[in-house]
Amino acid sequence: MSSTTLAEHAHVDHGHAHDDHGHHHQPWYRQYLFSTDHKVIAKQFLLSSLIFLFVGGAFALFIRWQLAYPGKPVPVIGSMMPDTWVDAPGSGIITPEFYAQLLTMHGTVMIFFVIIPFAVGMFGNFCIPLMIGTDDMALPRLNMWSFWLIPPAGLIMMSAFWVEGGYAAAGWTSYPPLSASIGNPALKLNGQALWLISLFLVGFSSIMGAVNYVTTVLNKRAKGMKMFDMPLTVWALFITAIIITLGTPVLAAALAMLFMDNFLHTSFFLPDHLVTSQKYFGGGQPVLWQHLFWFYSHPAVYIMILPLMGIVSDVMATFSRKPIYGYKAMVFAIAGIAFLGFIVWGHHMFQSGMNPLLGTTFMLSTIVIAVPSSIKVFNWLGTLWRGNIKFSSAMLNALAFVSMFIIGGLSGVFMASAPVDIYIHDTYFIVAHIHYVLFGGSLFGIFAGIYYWYPKMFGKMLSETWGRRHFFWTFIFFNLTFFPMHVLGVGGHMRRIYDPNVYDFLKGMAGLNEFITIAAIGLGFSQLILVGNILWSLKNGRKAPRNPWRANTLEWAAPAHPGHGNFDRDITVYRGPYEYSVEGRDLDYWPQWEPGKSVTVDHHTIAVADDAGETKVFGAH
Amino acid sequence: MGDILSVFDMLSWFPENISTFGQELDDLFAIIYYISVAIFFLTFGILGWFLVKYRSRPGHKGYNYHGNNIVEVTWTILPTILFAGIGLYSDDIWEKTKYSKRVPKPDVEILVLGKTYGWTFLYPGADGKFGRNAYTDRTARALMTATNPFGKDPEDPASADDFMMENQFRVPVNANVVMRGSSQDVLHSFFLPHMRVKQDVVPGTWMNIWYNAFKTGTYELACAELCGGGHYSMRAEYQVLSKADYDKWLDGKVAEVAAASAPVAEAPAADTTAAAPSN
Numbered sequence A: 001m002s003s004t005t006l007a008e009h010a011h012v013d014h015g016h017a018h019d020d021h022g023h024h025h026q027p028w029y030r031q032y033l034f035s036t037d038h039k040v041i042a043k044q045f046l047l048s049s050l051i052f053l054f055v056g057g058a059f060a061l062f063i064r065w066q067l068a069y070p071g072k073p074v075p076v077i078g079s080m081m082p083d084t085w086v087d088a089p090g091s092g093i094i095t096p097e098f099y100a101q102l103l104t105m106h107g108t109v110m111i112f113f114v115i116i117p118f119a120v121g122m123f124g125n126f127c128i129p130l131m132i133g134t135d136d137m138a139l140p141r142l143n144m145w146s147f148w149l150i151p152p153a154g155l156i157m158m159s160a161f162w163v164e165g166g167y168a169a170a171g172w173t174s175y176p177p178l179s180a181s182i183g184n185p186a187l188k189l190n191g192q193a194l195w196l197i198s199l200f201l202v203g204f205s206s207i208m209g210a211v212n213y214v215t216t217v218l219n220k221r222a223k224g225m226k227m228f229d230m231p232l233t234v235w236a237l238f239i240t241a242i243i244i245t246l247g248t249p250v251l252a253a254a255l256a257m258l259f260m261d262n263f264l265h266t267s268f269f270l271p272d273h274l275v276t277s278q279k280y281f282g283g284g285q286p287v288l289w290q291h292l293f294w295f296y297s298h299p300a301v302y303i304m305i306l307p308l309m310g311i312v313s314d315v316m317a318t319f320s321r322k323p324i325y326g327y328k329a330m331v332f333a334i335a336g337i338a339f340l341g342f343i344v345w346g347h348h349m350f351q352s353g354m355n356p357l358l359g360t361t362f363m364l365s366t367i368v369i370a371v372p373s374s375i376k377v378f379n380w381l382g383t384l385w386r387g388n389i390k391f392s393s394a395m396l397n398a399l400a401f402v403s404m405f406i407i408g409g410l411s412g413v414f415m416a417s418a419p420v421d422i423y424i425h426d427t428y429f430i431v432a433h434i435h436y437v438l439f440g441g442s443l444f445g446i447f448a449g450i451y452y453w454y455p456k457m458f459g460k461m462l463s464e465t466w467g468r469r470h471f472f473w474t475f476i477f478f479n480l481t482f483f484p485m486h487v488l489g490v491g492g493h494m495r496r497i498y499d500p501n502v503y504d505f506l507k508g509m510a511g512l513n514e515f516i517t518i519a520a521i522g523l524g525f526s527q528l529i530l531v532g533n534i535l536w537s538l539k540n541g542r543k544a545p546r547n548p549w550r551a552n553t554l555e556w557a558a559p560a561h562p563g564h565g566n567f568d569r570d571i572t573v574y575r576g577p578y579e580y581s582v583e584g585r586d587l588d589y590w591p592q593w594e595p596g597k598s599v600t601v602d603h604h605t606i607a608v609a610d611d612a613g614e615t616k617v618f619g620a621h
Numbered sequence B: 001m002g003d004i005l006s007v008f009d010m011l012s013w014f015p016e017n018i019s020t021f022g023q024e025l026d027d028l029f030a031i032i033y034y035i036s037v038a039i040f041f042l043t044f045g046i047l048g049w050f051l052v053k054y055r056s057r058p059g060h061k062g063y064n065y066h067g068n069n070i071v072e073v074t075w076t077i078l079p080t081i082l083f084a085g086i087g088l089y090s091d092d093i094w095e096k097t098k099y100s101k102r103v104p105k106p107d108v109e110i111l112v113l114g115k116t117y118g119w120t121f122l123y124p125g126a127d128g129k130f131g132r133n134a135y136t137d138r139t140a141r142a143l144m145t146a147t148n149p150f151g152k153d154p155e156d157p158a159s160a161d162d163f164m165m166e167n168q169f170r171v172p173v174n175a176n177v178v179m180r181g182s183s184q185d186v187l188h189s190f191f192l193p194h195m196r197v198k199q200d201v202v203p204g205t206w207m208n209i210w211y212n213a214f215k216t217g218t219y220e221l222a223c224a225e226l227c228g229g230g231h232y233s234m235r236a237e238y239q240v241l242s243k244a245d246y247d248k249w250l251d252g253k254v255a256e257v258a259a260a261s262a263p264v265a266e267a268p269a270a271d272t273t274a275a276a277p278s279n
């Protein structure tokens, strides 16, 4: 059996993958829309996140236009903009109110409809079952719902276009009393209320997905796979799922309370005697929202980056042909970040008016959390050390992740120092930090993952040439756009302001703002290359082999374009995921599913010859 | 070209500092900045070096090595020491600038209130003391209205000389100025870039804000917390005056207030509307 060839396998096992799924007999809407196949759900997340990526990007370009050219009409589409967005019909000049809506929707869409669905929804769904060698999630129907809450949530969020006052406009952090819309009569639905409902649904979606991931990882691992045989992608997604189940309910509670303040005029977050036209009971505390929000949202920044840390680790091991340096240290670092992530939320609130004593505490805990982050960086560098590095598109994006994360982590240290944060809080320094970790980190990580798993997802290879071009332009424009924002921040440039030119002390920065905007436009348009590549390769791409990167993890044991049920043979795991360049083997990789004996000497793995030898490599070509 | 290069000299972009503790904050920023630049070059140097040296080429092979605990422990402990150092050093400055018990004895005390969109200030007037208002007595919050944002109690004689300023304020140089900040509606953030001062102001609570300016001149106040469409326009100006100029200005204000409130004493019916003049 062990020497069976690939073709024979495909033949012999053909019926196996499908037998109890009835895949072929399902109507089209069960196959493509309401599918319970984790891979289809992953593709749905991919599609919706890509669409929202462009929506969020469009919002950002409006913001950038206004900052570079305040009071000038938006070019090309300015005259077509709805009357509620501009200061006079057809003028194309954005109003300050619409500007606030733009920055709110940009942040909200990017975080809740792009990064989290990509990182957790798409990769969680696609990678977990395949990488632990199983046919599907433990709870496929729940999984389907976790996706199908996203489109209505998105529509509810966007439908604010038709209500009076437009979209929510209190920032993605939505601090009350502003987000309680205190001038707004009770029972009148406004953009902010829709925002709250929408995020409530997104939260539900997250929880459903997360429960599923935890259950699946604990119960459905392939025969022989111990927890410490799991690739870091799975570890990261598993731990992220735990964060989600612990954190999201707190967000949900806060959203519900804020919704009541907004819609029913309760006073969870509103003190007595606000000077406003509406009546409230009072007795609430605005800062309470910040505690609840950040209790979720700080861990949420790790929800947005841990999965990508896992993915980047796997990509780097594969393309360096090396084991991950310090695999267990990496797992412990992820776990450490996840745990510490729950006790640092106050670093967003140094200037909020919470007791300054807490500033000390949160500063120290935040500084501690920088340690596991640096451990990860060192281990990535260690992984490259003495590797055999191949610069594929996936690898380039993974390297960008590591290097941009270094910069984002370093800017984090400035802000973690509470006294330094006094001055840079709520300036463009923060905006620079966010984008170095979330775009430079998360989004490059997402790109790495897309380039890496596209072959398994669609059975076609992406064009490497266009992949490199996309990487190249994105990397350049990204840095040109976001690095100068540190400088704006040092100059004191506040974030979320409509027109910097009203301030004398910001006058010297107009040139920089213009420069950033030009780079941002380039950055936005570079993403068309990605979409073009994805679509073009879908039709014209080279047919993907089963294991195009000669990688070790279990997803590459599945057929090139796996159907419902994933695997066409039984999977048994014989070793950890990172046995590359093992001494005593001709091939520089040793898949997890392939039998064979080895010994470990002094942190090296050495293959022990046995009769079957190399011929057993399944999926080799 | 010089302009472009100056982007890399980040420290040169700070606006001039005019407050006593501002220099310490800037120095701390500079320390972290230099450490960061060093770490940046170190890590990017190693990264670049590895990428070139270990690039794939014919005959080159990877190396199966799973890592080493001594190395792991080393690169856990070194950053811990470095970061802990930064944290402990930072905390001294943090305590000094923000801890309530470290707020210095005020030479001048001013109340500040954010509103959408603007700032109002209340000075204690001739007696140097605030009368009953939303700051000195929580229950006076019930008196807060758009025209009487501080909830000044007209019945309290000590309140009569407390005067308001709209979107500008003045402070003496080389004096400990202590402001108590709040908001009448949504959150705002009281940001004096040249003083390195920033403090969110929250309705229902009063925040301590203090500083000591060593240079006279006219500077800007900004709002740093999103408070609505007009957030960007919450600009105000303040003047740091020499002691003599400040006293002169204050005396003028006091006289003005006395003149304005004189008829009010005879016609008490009018005093609810006799909010302090503002200019």
Ligand code: HEM
Pocket: A173, A301, A302, A304, A305, A347, A348, A366, A367, A369, A370, A373, A408, A409, A410, A412, A413, A415, A416, A417, A421, A424, A425, A426, A430, A433, A434, A437, A438, A441, A442
């Ligand atoms: C070394 C690690 C990090 C440290 C020390 C750090 C520290 C901080 C601090 C202190 C703030 C608050 C700054 C302020 O508002 O004044 C902040 C903001 C932020 N951080 Fe980080 N951070 C780190 C890594 C990350 C990562 C990995 C992510 C996301 C993937 C992230 C995302 C964010 C976001 C989104 C904000 C801004 C939230 C807002 O106000 O809109 N950070 N960070």
Ligand SMILES: [Cu+2]
Pocket: A297, A298, A301, A344, A345, A347, A348
């Ligand atoms: Cu945080």
Ligand SMILES: [Cu+2]
Pocket: B187, B188, B189, B223, B224, B225, B226, B227, B228, B230, B231, B232, B234
């Ligand atoms: Cu504001």
